[in-house]
Amino acid sequence: MSLFDKGWIDLVFEGRNKSYGAYKLRSENPKTTVIALACGAFLFSAMVAAPLIYSELKESLAKNDGPVVDEKIELVEIPDEPVEVEELPPPPPEVKIVQAPKSVVDEVKFKPLEAEDKKKIVEPIISQEDLKDATPSNQTKAADLSAGDINIDVYAGDLDKGVEPATPSDEPINYAALQVKPEFPGGMDKFYEFVRKNFRNPDVDRETNLKITVSFVVERDGSLSNIKVLKDPGYGAGKEAERVLKSLKTKWNPGIQNGKPVRANYILPITMKIQPN
Known part of the structure; x- marks a missing residue:
């Protein structure tokens, strides 16, 4: 099986x-x-x-394919986009005391002119009776001064007082032209310190430099008048500077010209560095 x-x-x-x-x-x-x-x-x-x-x-496949091309692939580096960096403004310089140049104007004093005495000559009055006794002649004779005195009257006027000096003008004088400049007691450092302590900073969102230019008149008694803001950067800084100057109680030493106190124009630049609150 x-x-x-x-x-x-x-x-x-x-x-x-x-x-x-x-x-x-x-x-x-x-x-x-x-x-x-x-x-x-x-x-x-x-x-x-x-x-x-x-x-x-x-x-x-080798028969059907075309020629092999050996290509080089270049890698291109794409540069990064530049990052913009906002440059902060340089810190402002500290408040500087601007001293006006010393005046080179020489003092010129005018001496009042003394008026010379003016004399009034009084001519003798000849009457008709004097002419009757006169002998006619065609000859000229020299005058006989011994026959009598010739009276000369002096003019009794105000010319002997001379020329009075002109009254000084009440217009303020430019700071640079004064012989003695007006000065704050203790120097300009004390004045700028007063401005810094009493200046109320405005509200700002970043650190800001405010440049204010003011003008005023230093009176003969040292007080300030005619306070004006010539350059106002905004933020209410101009009005604040005007308020601070008007609140000043300390009097300046006035300017002197020809030995007398005079009114003086003064232009003052103020730079304040304001920090955000």
Whole structure:
């Protein structure tokens, strides 16, 4: 009996439990062997044919493709966008004392002119009776001064008092033209210190330099008058500077011209560094 015959399997499992898996495996063994053989043959054929198919495809692709171009790829660095940095303004200089240049105008004093005495000559009056006794003659004779006195009257006027000096003008004099400049007691440092302490800073959102130019008149008694703001940077700084100057109680030393106190024009620049609140 053939080992591959199904009857041999029935003989072996006669009287035994055929529902057990061994009987089923034995009965399906020929079928399983054929399938395994077919799969093995296919895999073997695929392994043998794969290199041949790959070489054929490579040659075919090489023929169809164009020439290979070796291109160089240049990497371009994109520069970063420049970052704008806002430059802060330089810190303002401290308040400087501006001294006006010394005057080079020489003092010129005019001496009142003394009027000379004017004399009035009184001519003698000749009457008709004097002419009767006169002897006619065509000759000129020298006058006889010994016959009498010639009276000369002096003019009794005000010319002997001379010329009175002109009354000094009440107009203020330019600071630079004065012989003695007006000065704040203790110097300009004290004056600027007073301005800094009494100046009310305006509200600003960042550090700001305010440059104010004011003018005023230093009176003969040292008080300030005619206070004006020539340059106002805004923020109410001009009005505040005017208020501070009007509140000053300390009097200046007045300017001197020809030995007398005079009214003097004064222009003052003020620089204030304001910090945000």
